Amino acid sequence: MPVGTRGTIKAVLATQIEQIGFEVVLGNTYHLMLRPGVETIQSLGGLHGFTGWKRNMLTDSGGYQVMSLGATYSDKGAVFRSIYDGSIHEVTPERATLLQENIGADIAMVLDVCTNLPAGRDEVARAMELTHSWAKRARSAKTRNDQAQFGIVQGGVEQDLRRESAQFISSIGFEGLAIGGLAVGESREAMLESIDSVMKDLPTDVPRYLMGVGDPIGVIEAISRGVDMFDCVAPSRVARHGQAMTFEGKLHLKNLKFARDSRPIEDDCPCVACQRFPRALIRHLVTVGEPSGGTLLTLHNLTFMYRLVERAxxxxxxxxxNALAGSIRAAWSN
Ligand SMILES: [Zn+2]
Structure with a gap:
């Protein structure tokens, strides 16, 4: 899933995301509830009417964002300050569920408590307990039958807690299950060990979603372990900084060696950047700060991620x- 933080994937259009082939995009509830606001989105026909995206949209609950903002947690919910005007907001499991129903998400995430790593075991255990009680409350608060709701497994890199969390969240009956709280400061080895710990306890008849991991090695390692869904802002973020993602590794297009390079970014790529424009032009655009450079690279990088998953x-x-995973590891390990 490409990530559309503020109602769009940065630098590209919903129609272009559709052309690449993506079936689902991720929208950030936290940002949308603050601007333009839930009532505005509702009045325009919900997320689909407002954003022009016709296929599925998954919305996060805001759990990760409020953690990043240093929210304070109680049994009731989380209190945080708006990044826009400093105003104080409270989000509860019930409110997060209602908000996502009101804006018309196709897949809603429950509100969870995410912990930045490294963290002490007591802190991780407390976050997991709260996440569990909030998951049950979010499930009880659900009223729409036309919307899927995904539960979130926590537990940091404490492997026994991860297993306990996977079993607990799986028992609630969600339409999909997510592994949260990874890619937040732990090592790659610890992340993969945590995925291994939970996968055998997550049922295989619902989608299994690894949250916030979207680098090529992370994706292929997770697929090898049975994960079905991913999201990450990285492919579009690095694009705006001039980096192209390829099956041979990354290309820093701002590098002088591309100044007269007439080749496409990647020979067999069907994206518009590769079909029409030489590396030298894209390098020029990103070097002089033309927005179309970021647009072309975003389209290419998202096409690369789509092709990576298709090849998987x-x-x-x-x-x-295993052979594909080996070639991705070799191309992307430095
Ligand atoms: Zn391309």
Missing amino acids: RQSIRSGTL
Whole structure:
């Protein structure tokens, strides 16, 4: 899932995301509830009417954002300050559920308590307990049958807590299950160990979603462990800084060596940047700060991520996933 923080994937249009082939995008409830506000979105026909995105939209609950803002937590919910005007807001599991129903998400995430790592075991355990009681409250607050609701597993990198959380959240009956609280400061090894810990306890008849991991190695390692869904802002964020993602690794297009490079970013890529424009032009655009440079690179990077997952899917069918994972590790390990 490409991430549309403020009602759009930065630098590109909903129609272009559709053309690449994506079926789901992620919208940030936290940002949308502050600006333009839930009532405004509702009055325009919900997220789909407002953003022009016709396919599925998953919305996060704001749990990760409020953690990043240093929210204070109680049994009731989380209190945080708006990044826009400093105003104080409270979000509870019930309110997060209602907000996502009101704005018309197709997939809603429960409100969870995410912990930045490293963190002490007591803090991780407390966050997990709160996440569990909030998950049950969010499930009880659900009223729309046309919307899927995903639960979130926490537990930091405490592997016994991860397993306990996977079993608890799986028992509630959500339409999908997410692994949260990773890619927040732990090592790659600790992240993969945590995925291993939970996967056998997460049912295989619902989607399993690894939150906030979208780098090529992270994605392919997680797919190898049975994960079905991902989101990450990185492919579009690095694009705006001049970095192209390819099956051979990354290209820093601001580098002088691309100044007269007539080749496309990637030979076999179907994106508009590769079909029409030489590396030299894209380098020029990002170097002089033309917004179209970021647009072309965002389209390319999102097409790369889409193709990576498509290749993973094919390689699962043909029994060659290990070989694909090996080539991605080799291309992206430095
Ligand atoms: Zn391309």
